[in-house]
Amino acid sequence: MNAGALHLLGQAAVDDRGLFIAETFGPTFQGEGPSIGRQAVFIRLSHCNLSCGQGRGARWSCDTAYTWDFKTYNPQDPKIRRRVTLDELIAWVLAHPGALVVITGGEPFVQGVALERLVAGLHAAGREVEIETNGTLIPNEAVVAAVDAFNVSPKLAAAGGREVMRIVPAALDAFVASGKARFKFVVCDVAEFMEIAQLVERFAMDEVWVMPEGTSSDAVRQGLRTIAKETLARGWNLSPRLHVELWEDERGR
Numbered sequence: 103m104n105a106g107a108l109h110l111l112g113q114a115a116v117d118d119r120g121l122f123i124a125e126t127f128g129p130t131f132q133g134e135g136p137s138i139g140r141q142a143v144f145i146r147l148s149h150c151n152l153s154c155g156q157g158r159g160a161r162w163s164c165d166t167a168y169t170w171d172f173k174t175y176n177p178q179d180p181k182i183r184r185r186v187t188l189d190e191l192i193a194w195v196l197a198h199p200g201a202l203v204v205i206t207g208g209e210p211f212v213q214g215v216a217l218e219r220l221v222a223g224l225h226a227a228g229r230e231v232e233i234e235t236n237g238t239l240i241p242n243e244a245v246v247a248a249v250d251a252f253n254v255s256p257k258l259a260a261a262g263g264r265e266v267m268r269i270v271p272a273a274l275d276a277f278v279a280s281g282k283a284r285f286k287f288v289v290c291d292v293a294e295f296m297e298i299a300q301l302v303e304r305f306a307m308d309e310v311w312v313m314p315e316g317t318s319s320d321a322v323r324q325g326l327r328t329i330a331k332e333t334l335a336r337g338w339n340l341s342p343r344l345h346v347e348l349w350e351d352e353r354g355r
């Protein structure tokens with residue numbers, strides 16, 4: 103992570119006046135994983151502690167790099183990053199009754215204290231909340247209690263970068279212990295299934311999903327066909343990318 107991003111990350115971690123977000127969008131459909139197809143509103147938080155696609159060995163790129171790659175994207179541009187108060191965010195969600203609330207990123211747990219307050223506020227308002235995370239930061243008890251589900255997506259070697267950054271045993275153990283985690287792996291091909299199987303066994307992951315990498319409907323469809331048989335054979339679940347099928351890589355969908 104570059105020095106500028108680290109400075110911004112520090113601001114985000116300690117600020118209690120709200121959260122840095124890239125965007126809110128919806129209602130739309132949850133496009134991936136166990137809740138696929140459900141009506142949902144999304145809060146996409148800024149910042150990430152990983153930089154998938156930029157390290158050695160990377161085979162795919164982060165499709166939300168605008169949340170964290172501030173060498174490429176200007177964080178002073180409000181279309182890239184802006185600070186929103188908790189009250190504003192919760193009011194926006196409450197204007198969309200009934201929809202599942204998905205907090206995604208970036209990596210939401212980078213803004214840990216503010217995230218905790220956001221989830222608590224949404225929970226108190228009676229809303230169902232999922233957090234999408236790369237599984238490298240330990241969730242605290244308050245978040246575990248208030249959230250309905252964690253969609254944990256540990257990054258494999260094909261994301262690039264060092265394993266010690268991508269796979270954090272204490273964090274993965276905590277997500278498993280929460281009883282609320284579903285694990286979703288992005289894959290390029292079946293050669294990565296052994297790597298997934300080792301993680302599943304090592305951390306006793308219960309609910310496992312695999313999803314093909316791809317930001318076009320053609321690529322995702324081809325990926326699904328490539329991995330379907332082996333996914334069945336392993337006893338795992340297969341996730342399309344519904345938003346890509348519907349709207350390709352349009353932002354805010």
Ligand code: SF4
Nearest residue numbers: 150152154164208236
């Ligand atoms: S963890 Fe997610 S948001 Fe962060 S760089 Fe990787 S793919 Fe992008």
